Amino acid sequence: MKNSHSDSYAAAGVDVTAGYEAVKRIKPMVESTYIPGVMGTLGGFGGMFAPDMAGMKKPVLVSGTDGVGTKLKLAFLMDKHDTVGIDCVAMCVNDIVCGGASPLFFLDYIACGKNDPARIADIVSGITEGCRQAGCALVGGETAEMPGFYPVDEYDLAGFSVGMVDEEKIIDGDRLSEGDVLIGLPSTGVHSNGFSLVRKVFDVEHIDLKAPMTELGGKSLGETLLAPTKIYVKAIQAVLKAGVDIRAVSHITGGGFYENVPRMMTEGLTAHIDLSTFPRLPIFDLIQKAGEIPERDMYNTFNMGLGMIFAVPSGEAQKAVDALKAAGETAYVVGSVVKGDVGVELA
Numbered sequence: 001m002k003n004s005h006s007d008s009y010a011a012a013g014v015d016v017t018a019g020y021e022a023v024k025r026i027k028p029m030v031e032s033t034y035i036p037g038v039m040g041t042l043g044g045f046g047g048m049f050a051p052d053m054a055g056m057k058k059p060v061l062v063s064g065t066d067g068v069g070t071k072l073k074l075a076f077l078m079d080k081h082d083t084v085g086i087d088c089v090a091m092c093v094n095d096i097v098c099g100g101a102s103p104l105f106f107l108d109y110i111a112c113g114k115n116d117p118a119r120i121a122d123i124v125s126g127i128t129e130g131c132r133q134a135g136c137a138l139v140g141g142e143t144a145e146m147p148g149f150y151p152v153d154e155y156d157l158a159g160f161s162v163g164m165v166d167e168e169k170i171i172d173g174d175r176l177s178e179g180d181v182l183i184g185l186p187s188t189g190v191h192s193n194g195f196s197l198v199r200k201v202f203d204v205e206h207i208d209l210k211a212p213m214t215e216l217g218g219k220s221l222g223e224t225l226l227a228p229t230k231i232y233v234k235a236i237q238a239v240l241k242a243g244v245d246i247r248a249v250s251h252i253t254g255g256g257f258y259e260n261v262p263r264m265m266t267e268g269l270t271a272h273i274d275l276s277t278f279p280r281l282p283i284f285d286l287i288q289k290a291g292e293i294p295e296r297d298m299y300n301t302f303n304m305g306l307g308m309i310f311a312v313p314s315g316e317a318q319k320a321v322d323a324l325k326a327a328g329e330t331a332y333v334v335g336s337v338v339k340g341d342v343g344v345e346l347a
Contacts, residue, residue, distance in 0.1 A: 018115040022143060025121040026128075033131040033138045037104065047139030049105045051164055058167040062101035065160035066091035070195040074225050076154055077209055081119055083228040084157060085126025086133070087192040090229035091253070092161040093134040094308065097236045098249040098264075100171035101163035103136035108159040110143045113150035123157065126228070133231040136161060173248040173266045173311075176337060180247055181317040182271055184278050184334040185235055185324075187307035189227040190287075193254035194301045198225065201291035215286050224283050232308045235329045239310075242323035249310040252303040259300065261309060262343025270340030271309070274347055278332040281305045299346060311337055 027042050039048035053059045068087045075084050085108070093103040108127050110120065120143055131138045141159070150156070190198060198204075202221065209222030216224050232251075239246060248264035261271045284305065288298050298304060312320050317333060324331040338345075 018117055019143060019145065021117040022115060022120040025117055026124040029121070029124055029128040030138050033128050033136070035135065035137045038137045038139060042140070044140070047105060047107060049137065049139055051104055053164075056164075056166040059164050060101070060167050060170060062096050062099045062163045062165060063160060064092040064095035064163075065158070066095070066192075067156065067158035068192055070199060071190075071192050071225070072155070072157060073195070073199060074204065074209070074222060077204060078222045078226060080222075080226060081122040082125050083226055085123050085128070086130040086228035086231070087126075088157050088159045089127055089130025089134060089161070090231045091192055092159055093130075093136065093163070093231060093233050094229070094251045096161055096163040097233045098171065098251050099165060100169050100240070100246070100249075101165035102237065103134050103161045103163040103233060105137045105139045106131050106134075106159055106161040107139060108141035108157070110141070110155055110157055111146055111150060112143070112155035113145075113147055113152040115143060115145040119155075123155070127159070130228075130231060134161075134233045136163075171246055171249055173264055175245070176247045176264075176266050176269055176311055177313075178269065178337055178339055179314050180311040180337040181314050181333060182273060182309055182311055182335040182337065183317065183320055183324075184306040184332045185232055185308040186230070186278065186330050186332070187252070187281070187303045187305055188230045189281060189283055190225060191229040191253070191303055191307060193303070194256075195225075197291070197293075197301060198287060201287055201293070213286075215282055217282070221286075230307050235324060235327060236308075236310070238327035238329065239312075239320050239323050242319060244312055244316045244320045244323060246320075247311045247313070249308065252307055252309065254301075256301050256303065257299045257344055257346060258296075264309070264311065265337075265343050268339060268341065269337050270342045271311075271335060271344045272338045272347065273309075273335040273344065277334045278305055306332075306334065309334065
């Protein structure tokens with residue numbers, strides 16, 4: 001790349017040499033995520049991966065794509081860019097694991113007004129951390145410098161992941177039955193959904209996001225809101241490895257309980273969830289109070305403290321909880337599957 005330079009392109013606001021510097025900074029981080037199956041290294045036109053399909057009767061690829069959304073506005077205001085990459089990975093791999101698949105690899109897309117190599121490296125540090133948490137490899141990506149389209153100090157971040165599962169082990173709710181037990185996994189906060197409402201409620205552009213708040217245990221509002229999305233891949237894998245029959249899984253994202261939990265139900269069945277069985281995080285009380293938001297709207301927008309819910313046979317619930325505990329994870333028995341056509345009942 002030593003001979004690659006364009007004065008004309010630079011005059012239009014695109015510095016190709018900054019892109020080369022960014023690649024130089026992120027290459028060691030990217031390579032730290034490599035797992036068996038990765039072919040080649042950073043710099044090719046396409047990321048290559050050779051999956052190990054030994055023992056699988058009929059491998060099925062499962063893919064997921066998402067972005068971080070307007071949570072990025074908090075990163076801009078806080079000038080903190082090393083955690084939003086975790087959010088980006090989490091939003092993709094958490095969807096993949098709902099089908100029982102293990103994520104294999106991830107690719108990112110960063111579009112920015114100006115390519116600041118140090119900031120790009122911060123963003124990618126979060127992406128690589130998310131990949132390590134999910135046990136998948138970052139095999140490529142794209143950084144697009146788009147002056148005049150994005151403000152100089154802003155960017156957008158999205159990505160996608162591909163996983164694999166044997167067809168006979170797909171989790172799709174087909175075996176869901178009345179009496180199955182619902183187990184919830186705690187969230188780390190707001191995760192990456194509902195931030196258009198959050199930003200409006202707190203008027204984030206005009207308050208001190210770094211001031212400690214007693215309601216948040218001394219943490220600042222900005223720090224609390226930027227807490228990265230929990231990645232649930234290894235938690236679900238721990239339950240599956242213990243031989244537990246996971247029958248359905250729901251990732252609680254945008255739309256909260258009322259939109260996401262019914263997606264794991266089958267016709268004639270409803271998830272009955274006891275809200276007293278898991279702690280409601282203080283940030284949600286703060287959001288509700290500041291915005292005077294009705295209770296139902298809160299549960300129709302946010303995860304309220306549970307980022308993932310899955311169903312198991314009643315006789316295997318304790319085995320699932322024990323497997324999660326052994327893996328260092330917290331879990332709550334939050335309800336059961338009952339007859340009904342509502343999809344979800346909160347009590």
